[in-house]
Amino acid sequence: MSKRAEEQRAKVFGVFSRNLEFVKRNLHQFEAEIRIEPDVPNSYVCPLCFGLFEKKALFQTDPNPLTVEHVPPQKLGGTPLVLTCKNCNSTAGHLLDAPLLSIMEVEDFKNFLPNSMARVTFSKDGREMNGTISIDDSAKWVIELSSKISNPKHAEYFLNKMKRPRYEVMSYEDLMNYKPGSDSVKLNFRMTVEKEHLLRRAEVALLRIAYLLAFGTFGHGFLIHPGLYAIREQFKKPEEEILRKVFWLRYDFPDNYLGINIIRAPKQMLGFLVVFKLKTKSQSRNFGIVLPGPSEPGLKVYDFLNDRLCQGDGTNFCRIEVQSIPRINFLTEEKHALILHDFWERYALLE
Ligand SMILES: [Zn+2]
Numbered sequence: 001m002s003k004r005a006e007e008q009r010a011k012v013f014g015v016f017s018r019n020l021e022f023v024k025r026n027l028h029q030f031e032a033e034i035r036i037e038p039d040v041p042n043s044y045v046c047p048l049c050f051g052l053f054e055k056k057a058l059f060q061t062d063p064n065p066l067t068v069e070h071v072p073p074q075k076l077g078g079t080p081l082v083l084t085c086k087n088c089n090s091t092a093g094h095l096l097d098a099p100l101l102s103i104m105e106v107e108d109f110k111n112f113l114p115n116s117m118a119r120v121t122f123s124k125d126g127r128e129m130n131g132t133i134s135i136d137d138s139a140k141w142v143i144e145l146s147s148k149i150s151n152p153k154h155a156e157y158f159l160n161k162m163k164r165p166r167y168e169v170m171s172y173e174d175l176m177n178y179k180p181g182s183d184s185v186k187l188n189f190r191m192t193v194e195k196e197h198l199l200r201r202a203e204v205a206l207l208r209i210a211y212l213l214a215f216g217t218f219g220h221g222f223l224i225h226p227g228l229y230a231i232r233e234q235f236k237k238p239e240e241e242i243l244r245k246v247f248w249l250r251y252d253f254p255d256n257y258l259g260i261n262i263i264r265a266p267k268q269m270l271g272f273l274v275v276f277k278l279k280t281k282s283q284s285r286n287f288g289i290v291l292p293g294p295s296e297p298g299l300k301v302y303d304f305l306n307d308r309l310c311q312g313d314g315t316n317f318c319r320i321e322v323q324s325i326p327r328i329n330f331l332t333e334e335k336h337a338l339i340l341h342d343f344w345e346r347y348a349l350l351e
Pocket of ligand 1 (some may be wrong): 046048060084086088089157
């Protein structure tokens, strides 16, 4: 295990465990009695499973150690932000982040962007062979047939006809009319179809990124929030409809919205709007995900979103009023421990 990774974990742990102490000391601000139990000094709460971790969980030999989590995921341009326990981190990697990455890559390919790639099935004379089509950075199309992931009999037929497993063509039109070898062979292909449950998982991955960004920004004070229980359940069971289907505002937010914002109007949409950048090899895009606020309408915000705002092309976004929260470090000072709740009252609740 590298020294640098070890230092990074220790640093994040230090900042957040102090932040947890600040939060505990200021809980009296709430009318309702809130306690964080067990009250162990110098500890860290995994924002996903609420497990309490002491410093010894930084050693990777621990049965469930704390790991650095990149938010957004590293393959989508994220940087190290928070710690999550290994159980939570690795489950999300294959269950949520992998479908998100592959769906974004398929989108890039469908738009014929340079540096994109798709797994496809080629077909010819009733036989099929799997492979990839990629578009390189000079916009050249590269076809690769892969015997390893194909029916061997079909692959043999293809390779006999095609002569080589790898071809380069200059455009989509060239590809469609490709004539390998001396025979004229029309080559058809279809892309691997994205299954409904993978789309759902990709959306839950976006929600998880937004949640972890908010935790990374505000610290443990963000977790004092009854509506977030359902959100965390959704991460654990991504295919169940714990939340309504849509929590993604399909609108290309400009960079000045990056970070955490509060949606002030319409009132049915009071909540947080987390805007973040995801980068694939081909492009970068800003996503806007809604998280419920700590008081009304809470989770009902998703019903409104589902029924009214997310229909069509997302241009309905123009009708919402958003206030951005200044981008400063809220974690390192005690006076900021519960600042999220101040912002909420100031921007969302007061006229
Ligand atoms: Zn955890």
